[in-house]
Amino acid sequence: MGTEFQIEFGDGSTASCLTLVPPEQRHPKTYMWTCKMLMGIQETSSWEAEYHAAPEIFISDGPPGSIVGDWVANRGDIGGIHHIAYQVDNVEAKMDEWKEAGYAEFLSEEPLTCPGLAQVFTKPSELTGVIYELISRSDEGFCEDNVRNLMLSAAEQ
Numbered sequence: 001m002g003t004e005f006q007i008e009f010g011d012g013s014t015a016s017c018l019t020l021v022p023p024e025q026r027h028p029k030t031y032m033w034t035c036k037m038l039m040g041i042q043e044t045s046s047w048e049a050e051y052h053a054a055p056e057i058f059i060s061d062g063p064p065g066s067i068v069g070d071w072v073a074n075r076g077d078i079g080g081i082h083h084i085a086y087q088v089d090n091v092e093a094k095m096d097e098w099k100e101a102g103y104a105e106f107l108s109e110e111p112l113t114c115p116g117l118a119q120v121f122t123k124p125s126e127l128t129g130v131i132y133e134l135i136s137r138s139d140e141g142f143c144e145d146n147v148r149n150l151m152l153s154a155a156e157q
Helices: 067-074 091-101 144-155
Strands: 004-008 014-020 032-039 042-050 057-061 083-087 112-114 117-121 131-137
Touching: 004 144, 014 144, 057 067, 057 144, 067 144, 091 117, 091 131, 112 144, 117 144
Parallel strands: 083 131
Antiparallel strands: 004 014, 014 057, 032 042, 112 117, 117 131
């Protein structure tokens, strides 16, 4: 189990937040390994792949009339996936790359930062409605200020 906290907004509404972390041990760095395919005795090819730990899951809920409650209501009271995060080495560089390629528009002009954490969120995809997050972190956990800012900026959409 991760952490549980409340986000409070200026209008007095709140959102309950719960983070679930994978049971697998999180490695401090990404490990690379080489896999070789053998056909009989002769090596036919090899490639490298990155190992990643299972995903963290962030769950939030809010009463009717709150930012989260309104998001759920707008989705027919079924909730769903709000966003999917991709860990990157440099959020700002990847953000620039996505903008230049026309992959997405972002909710903010600059990444949101907290100590050991930088992240940015796209506007909802026209195709899926899902928001994509680019994140770089040196520590574990979530930044409550960034969560609040995401919820506020997403509510403006």
